[in-house]
Amino acid sequence: MRLNPDEEIWERFKRGDEKAFSYIFDTYHLPLYEYGQRFTSDEFLVRDSIQDLFFELARKKDKLSSTDNILFYLLKSLRLKIFANLRKNNRKGETVLDDERLDEFRLSYTTEVDPEEKELRLDQLAQAINELPPRLKETIYLKFYKNLSNQEVAEVMQVNYQTVGNNVQKAINKLKELLDTTSESILLFFNSSFR
Known part of the structure; x- marks a missing residue:
């Protein structure tokens, strides 16, 4: 049985294939950044969360679970990282954070459609x-x-x-x-x- 492309790339990455890791980063870092910005306007926190996520993936690659949907896996992981970093910054007094802020989610669509x-x-x-x-x-x-x-x-x-x-x-x-x-x-x- 042949794996789907996401499963195949993920398994190659878990075995230490640097090209697979580069592909995952290159393909998904912008969608992750876009998703992260919907929780906070703190650009640095979003970038740091993404960087933390990819460092952790690289460090723990042999212990990661399998996935057949890389984007799903990364979105789920990034959301946890962002909330953890928001809470950590709140404890340091860097940002004001309350339960409502954690539930903040900004959504907008562009209308660059011809008709x-x-x-x-x-x-x-x-x-x-x-x-x-x-x-x-x-x-x-x-x-x-x-x-x-x-x-x-x-x-x-x-x-x-x-x-x-x-x-x-x-x-x-x-x-x-x-x-x-x-x-x-x-x-x-x-x-x-x-x-």
Whole structure:
């Protein structure tokens, strides 16, 4: 049985293949940075968290579990690192951190789409999404923008599987209400706009 490309690259990396490690870093450091910035505007904290993550991966490569989705594995790990670094900085008095700040999640979409109708709808959707609570925004981002499964979203966010389904449903219902449209059109728009 042949491994999928992510499994193959990950296994090569775990065996010490430096080209595989370089590939993982080159492919995923920008998506990780983008995700990290949604939790904090502290650019240095995000960069340090990513650097910490990759140092730890390199140091513990022979002890890492297998994965068939590298992005999922890295997003989950980075989220933990960022929250740990935010808490550590809070203890040092460098940043003000409370429970609400840990639940902060900023989400915005650009509307660099040619047709005016789609641009207007995307603007309306972005405004409606920004009215959602942070946890719902993060769920929508991971589910539709990063195309993770409900189980993967649950693991990244450290919630149970059912919570993800509930959050998606709550978000869609709220967006439906805000945009005065159907659930199906919102899902269709997510699926066509953020792939």
